[in-house]
Amino acid sequence: MSSSELFIKEHDILNQALLAGQSEAMPGEYYRRHLLILSESYRRLVRESERMIARSDRAEREMSRLNAQLHQLAKTLEYKASYDALTQVFNRGAIIDRISQALENGPASLIVLDIDHFKQVNDTYGHPKGDAVICGLIERLRCCLQGMGIIGRVGGEEFTVLLENMDIDQALVIATRLHADLNARVLAALPQQKVTVSFGISWAAPQTRFDDLYASADAALYQAKLQGRNCICTNPSRVA
Known part of the structure; x- marks a missing residue:
């Protein structure tokens, strides 16, 4: 799915706002309505962006945690492969x-x-x-x-x-x-x-x-x- 398909509604609102901006001698209510629609769409995009950033930050923290666990596990396995379990000297x-x-x-x-x-x-x-x-x-x-x-x-x-x-x-x-x-x-x-x-x-x-x-x-x-x-x-x- 392309990015344009993900934001069909937003593209429609933006196109309508552009058309409204090109219109002349329309009542003020007409421009105000399109501005409010555009503002609300922008606010929603900002909220979604903030949620995506928060999820990305959480995902990055989780990835860092998993990487640390993986690194520790690799060290543990390497140690167990080289050292005698009872005496802790080389096997x-x-x-x-x-x-x-x-x-x-x-x-x-x-x-x-x-x-x-x-x-x-x-x-x-x-x-x-x-x-x-x-x-x-x-x-x-x-x-x-x-x-x-x-x-x-x-x-x-x-x-x-x-x-x-x-x-x-x-x-x-x-x-x-x-x-x-x-x-x-x-x-x-x-x-x-x-x-x-x-x-x-x-x-x-x-x-x-x-x-x-x-x-x-x-x-x-x-x-x-x-x-x-x-x-x-x-x-x-x-x-x-």
Whole structure:
């Protein structure tokens, strides 16, 4: 529908007023009547315009509100896609991506750690207590790392710590500090029992694949388990 079809009545009133304006020697009442009709039509158009502007403003505010909600929803979905729901550290997919990106830009060390005898914790105290132990461990790691590493959860009770641009000796110092802290103080979530952790450490040169770096650290972790758990092992064969 064209704009002229929407305003047929208004166009008729305007045309009649123009014709009246071109007429001469007509009674004053004739001109007054056409002026009143034109004025009333104009007033109605003004009211409709004001209502349209108000609706437009409301629509714009609603659009802004919906856009803000959409933006927040996108951020929420992005966060949930990247972070572990329980611990709020990077989930498996996200930490793999982060490690891969780090290796594209430089060398990196990787600490893989696993809670010793964690199944016994779940079996003895229940899974909610096990979840609390995991969260307590993550808080302890964050405190000890002081922002120096990036934590990821790669399995139920297995975690990684990415140390960008650090060699294996620096990684060993950090792992030793974490290990000592866990042995010195029990976790608040399980004060009646010490929770210990086994560590495996590897290092890789730039452009190394994630799978190679992780496999090397995982082999060191397996060695730590074989040695009786609650200890640190490094992989002597550096991934290059």
